[in-house]
Amino acid sequence: MRIHGTLGLFALGVAAAVLLAAGSPRAQQHSYTQQDIDAGHALYDANCGRCHNNDGAGVPGVELFKQFKRANSDDDIAKLIQAGIPGTSMPSHQFSTAQALTVVAYLRSMVGVTPTTTPAPPTGSGSGLVGDPARGKTVFEGKGGCTSCHAINGAGATTGPDLGPAPPRAGGAGPGAAPGGGRGGGRGAPPPTAAALERSILEPDADVAVPYRVFQVVTKSGQTVRGALLNQDTFSIQMRDQAGDLRAFQKTDLKEHGFLPSAMPSYRGRLAAQEVADVVAYLLSLRGPR
């Protein structure tokens, strides 16, 4: 059993992630083992997460899982972690160089990956049924009609997230998002535990990846505008509409505003429990053995 849950599973995609890095893959000087990444992950969680958050984006203007602004090579990043950045809130750290490099290994492994920042409430261990991947593939492509919205590794429809295992380039856009999507884009894949996948099929509205969230305002004059929510506060809304234009509204001018429900239907009652377990097994099988 992996101790780091969602993040740990993503880390398995490290080789692919580095190749797809939005930053500069050439800057990586060293090769790392999974043990390095895990050790760095533990150090990151304990020492970095409180400011930088689980998604590497906790400090405004800094996105550790996207690019490094002040250093590029592994050794320079490690030195920066050890020494801190004088005159800023980045403190020095009592790490050996080997330890600091494991943190770099972890950060490299996360490039292009946006872990979910809104963990789904656990709903137990799911149905407990053992699924059959081959049967699941049949349901996915046939009775379930899943391919009418979802692609696997780029092959198929793009209305919903690609459910293949490869981390997409950052900033993947969905239909509600128009170009650019939400902050950091989305993983574009459902949370990779059996229970979470089952939940996504039965309660698709419980957690929608940021780029696929569609925000709607209805003005008091009756105009309806849909698009990606960029920012909001107690009094106002800033969004990009589906034509790609920036729009701002005062809430006092609106009749209603909010996220629309997920476009995906619930499969509760549409698929038998065994069929759901089969689809879950199929999707998990795309990620390879755990």
Add this chain to the structure above:
Amino acid sequence: MKPVVLAIAVVTAAVSLGAQSRAVTSDRILKASAEPQNWLTYSGNYNGQRYSALDQITPANVKNLELQWVFQVRTLGAADKFEATPLVVDGIMYTVSPPNDVVALDAVSGRVFWRYDYANAPAARVCCGRVNRGLAILGDRLFMGTIDGKVIALNAKTGAVEWQKQIDRPEAGFSITVAPLVVKDKIILGPAGGEYGIRGYIMALDPKDGNELWRFWTIPEPGQPGSETWTGPAWQKGGGPIWTTGTYDPDLNLMYWGVGNPGPDWNGDGRPGDNLYTDSVVALDPDTGKLKWHYQYTPHDEFDYDATQVPVLADIQFNGQPRKVLMQANRNGVFYVIDRTNGQFLLAKPFTKVSWVDGWDAKGRPNRVQNPTQEGTLVYPNNQGATNWYSPSFSPRTGLFYIPTWADTFSTYRKTPGPESVRFTEGQMYTGQFPTMALPAMVGGTTNNRRPQDGYGLIQAVDPKTGTQRWAFRMDDVTDSGVLSTASDLVFAGGREGYFFALDAKTGSLLWKSMVGGQVASGPMTYAVNGKQYVAISAGNNTFVYALRQN
């Protein structure tokens, strides 16, 4: 109406004094409520109510507030926050901005008398951005803790260093972010560093030279009372930091301090037991540092629920009886009322969604129903807490307790069972695994496109007799703002969205707002000079000061 008359009389007295500071004696601090034109301690006075008798700004005229001046500090680091509450003494404002820059300002114009910039040692380690919550003053001396573990005494007239004392070792994670509290002839404070395996304490220093006068360890050593709540050597790195200013009841001669989390934060397997006095309020004799009583809000904490929130003191009717109470809105999501004479538990009531506890026994021990697990446990409120260091307020006029709230937030806590998964290395964080959060912990993001179910902010009013909510002002983002209430029944607060606003203290209606363009992460305060009332708030890299438009 009596308080109104008093306030006007005192403000009038200030006119003749103008902006000419007099020495702040301990007697003046004791009677701070009698000079509401000044703000002499972190919370304004000893009871921690952040209630001001000033009443020139009212619900009727608050819409006429306009900006008087802005003071810009050096640009802060990305995770730094301007958390200090300024002091105002006879027309002069003293404040401290990150990391440890002190300035004396003309409180009418914002112009600088003097400035003192301190360069911290590179070894300084802070868990959560470089912050300082403010200064203390006694006589003509200002006292500041530094993030590299020093206390520095400055001459209030010149900004010159009169003494500095290294309190503890920054390379081991000790920092001082708390605004010290002056009680009689002593400076009281303690170190932050609960994420670094420190052993915390509250200490008294001699204002003359910084010499230590007494020390109360927040983690007892073997043989001392409370040591039975620890196992093995865990107490040596047990945490229990001090980072928010305590309160003081001169009649009982007792100080009240909230104590922070046990270490390691998120894995308690190496510290079986309740882990006193972490996550507790301790009542201490300020002359000796001796413990009179304690109450532990979160025994054996594994959720980082520091109990450092200001313990607010008031005399209220409770169950039909006059009681001297201590009220605390705790990071763990629960509002508490305690008899401050003896520590008797009177009331505990969640003020937002709380999942870790489902009740309390007669003595106030919580029935905890959740712990971190290997698979992950979803817990309300989140790791940053339902509230935190941001000061609440209590208005004796409305009888309501005002809480800056992170509403309906959650974290998933995971741990690898067994103590060996958390190793101690001096100067490294000693915590366990950081829990997931849907909200940025330290500093608000540039934008907020989150869903309502990911959490939101409230300024809410709670009736301390019952713990029930009377009203709530809802914000789309959470708030790191303190709250101020006034004798004219106004409540001032702000939030991460960058609004500073005034609410009706009785109803929560929004009466006025100003966009300050940066996260409000400090407590609003009010003062008067030459008969004119001002309201000050620090947000982003600036302090903003408002007063009523003339004419």
